[in-house]
Amino acid sequence: MxxxxxxxxxxxxxxxxxxxxxxxxxxxxxxxxxxxxxxxxxxxxxxxxxxxxxxxxxxxxxxxxxxxxxxxxxxxxxxxxxxxxxxxxxxxxxxxxxxxxxxxxxxxxxxxxxxxxxxxxxxxxxxxxxxxxxxxxxxxxxxxxxxxxxxxxxxxxxxxxxxxxxRPRDPAIDTPDFYQDSRYQGSPWSPQALADVAKTNACLLIGAGLTMADWALALSRSGYQGTIHVLSRRGLWPAAHRPYRPVAFDSRLRDEPSTVRRLLRLIRSGVDSEEGDWRAVIDGLRPHSQAIWSALPLVEKRRFLRHLRHYWDLHRHRVAPVVEGSLDQLLRSGRLLRHVGRLQSFAQSADGITVSYRPRGRTIPETIQVDAVVNCSGSExxxxxxxxxxxxxxxxxxxxxxxxxxxxxxxxxxxxxxxxxxxxxxxxxxxxxxxxxxxxxxxxxxxxxxxxxxxxxxxxxx
Ligand SMILES: Cc1cc2nc3c(=O)[nH]c(=O)nc-3n(C[C@H](O)[C@H](O)[C@H](O)COP(=O)(O)OP(=O)(O)OC[C@H]3O[C@@H](n4cnc5c(N)ncnc54)[C@H](O)[C@@H]3O)c2cc1C
CATH class of the missing domain: 3.50.50.60 (FAD/NAD(P)-binding domain)
Incomplete structure (x- = not known):
């Protein structure tokens, strides 16, 4: 050879x-x-x-x-x-x-x-x-x-x-064949994807994190006149950076918290203190994050992933203030609509795609009509x-x-x-x-x- x-x-x-x-x-x-x-x-x-x-x-x-x-x-x-x-x-x-x-x-x-x-x-x-x-x-x-x-x-x-x-995992739904449809963009970072979606009258972005923000802004900048629907499970929305006074955790962190409950208490005591807002607390923990993670027993790490992961990500990964402003404008203009619930199925027809989801806290599903779907649910x-x-x-x-x-x-x-x-x-x-x-x-x-x-x-x- x-x-x-x-x-x-x-x-x-x-x-x-x-x-x-x-x-x-x-x-x-x-x-x-x-x-x-x-x-x-x-x-x-x-x-x-x-x-x-x-x-x-x-x-x-x-x-x-x-x-x-x-x-x-x-x-x-x-x-x-x-x-x-x-x-x-x-x-x-x-x-x-x-x-x-x-x-x-x-x-x-x-x-x-x-x-x-x-x-x-x-x-x-x-x-x-x-x-x-x-x-x-x-x-x-x-x-x-x-x-x-x-x-x-x-x-x-x-x-x-x-x-x-x-690329993100395809969400579990009743109609997984839909993921073969060319109107589904499973790789949100693919260079061709935006041009395809920009031709449609309405699209659905699955997930409401930073990739959703990228998509909403890029569509808007491309002159997209259609409606951008955003569906997320918990209704969380990207938070923006702001100037703050840093919180120094060095003296309080002689021992890393050994449970998620103690970690939460530490974060809350930081936020309650007069030193700064939650951004200062999250960023103040950053130099200690790896040590805190290593010190948590496996069972506590699992607890963190089950209950806090999405909230941590929201507070830790923030957008630039100008991005927040542009998202606000899209929301106010009615060109971006937020939905909160669990995705159930997609029904395809030549006219479009009917998205069915179960709104949070409710049992009766609702539907949205779109022409394209982009998976913005985060890296697998x-x-x-x-x-x-x-x-x-x-x-x-x-x-x-x-x-x-x-x-x-x-x-x-x-x-x-x-x-x-x-x-x-x-x-x-x-x-x-x-x-x-x-x-x-x-x-x-x-x-x-x-x-x-x-x-x-x-x-x-x-
Ligand atoms: C959309 C987005 C925005 C981000 N913005 C920021 C930011 O503003 N600031 C920040 O600090 N971090 C940001 N991050 C975090 C980001 O993960 C890191 O900053 C960093 O870019 C990760 O780099 P990487 O090389 O590990 O991964 P990647 O950038 O994913 O690169 C991995 C590369 O490996 C290639 N590859 C994979 N498998 C193979 C194979 N088998 N053979 C050959 N090639 C292969 C892929 O094609 C890819 O190009 C962002 C992440 C994303 C996804």
């Missing part, structure tokens, strides 16, 4: 994979042969979050906290302030530490970071950027062999799985349910296993995958969202940038 051989192969060219690659290029004394695989050409060096081209899709973290480099806090802000085209009212009116800049701009920043790392790398250090999906991984003669969708094989000494965010993290051939290959061979809460993969502290035998792999590692079961707070830039730098070091010394 004719096979290319690399020292390290990274699977996934989003923020996590790109950043690990940049650190490896920057930190290695060489020689080093590195491959970076990305399945979707338009996501190469950008990933799901930063490949959008829509200027109303803003970062949900202020520019001052979006540096990709943990030791250089203003790195992104400095880069952004050198760009000449970021001011774009009403979305961006200033480029300062508190600004919520377009996600597309962040993607450009990431690409420039990798380009610079490649240009600055020593002569014996090579990066191969490959547009191909990895569909299977096997071990052979001390190496990892990666099979690609295009039918080739490459070998590597070590592999980083930077697989990131997967249960690896047993993913339709990724690579993930199936890893699980079937016992090279990886889901974490006990099914939030991602079971990993050691350094990101090494645990196989079914529970032994940390010397060759397979992961970074970012797949570590959610272990860390909980691991899906956003401030956490991933530290993991990426540390993982690069681990790989280079092993």
């Amino acid at each position: 004719d096979q290319q051989i690399f020292d390290i192969a990274i699977v996934g060219g989003g923020f996590s994979g790109t950043l690990v690659a940049a650190h490896l290029l920057g930190q290695s004394a060489g020689p080093l042969r590195l491959a970076l695989f990305e399945a979707q050409p338009e996501q190469s060096g950008l990933g799901v979050a930063y490949s959008t081209v829509d200027r109303c899709h803003l970062l949900n973290v202020p520019a001052g906290n979006m540096s990709a480099l943990p030791d250089w806090p203003d790195h992104f802000l400095d880069w952004a302030q050198r760009q000449t085209d970021l001011i774009d009212p009403p979305w961006v009116t200033a480029v300062d530490a508190l600004a919520y800049l377009p996600r597309r701009a962040y993607g450009m920043y990431l690409r420039s970071l990798l380009d610079q790392a490649e240009q600055g790398a020593g002569p014996a250090i090579e990066l191969a950027r490959c547009i191909d999906e990895i569909t299977a991984i096997t071990h052979r003669e001390g190496r990892v062999v990666l099979q690609t969708a295009a039918g080739s094989f490459v070998a590597a000494r070590q592999v980083v799985l930077a697989l990131g965010n997967f 993290s249960d690896y047993r349910k993913l339709d990724s051939p690579l993930v199936r290959s890893l699980l079937e061979q016992g090279l990886a296993r889901p974490d006990p809460l099914h939030l991602g993969l079971d990993v050691a502290a350094n990101g090494a995958l645990l196989g079914t035998d529970g032994i940390p792999s010397q060759q397979l590692f992961t970074v970012g969202p797949p570590k959610k079961g272990m860390l909980w707070e691991t899906t956003a830039v401030p956490e991933i940038r530290c993991q990426a730098a540390e993982l690069a070091q681990t790989l280079l010394i092993s």
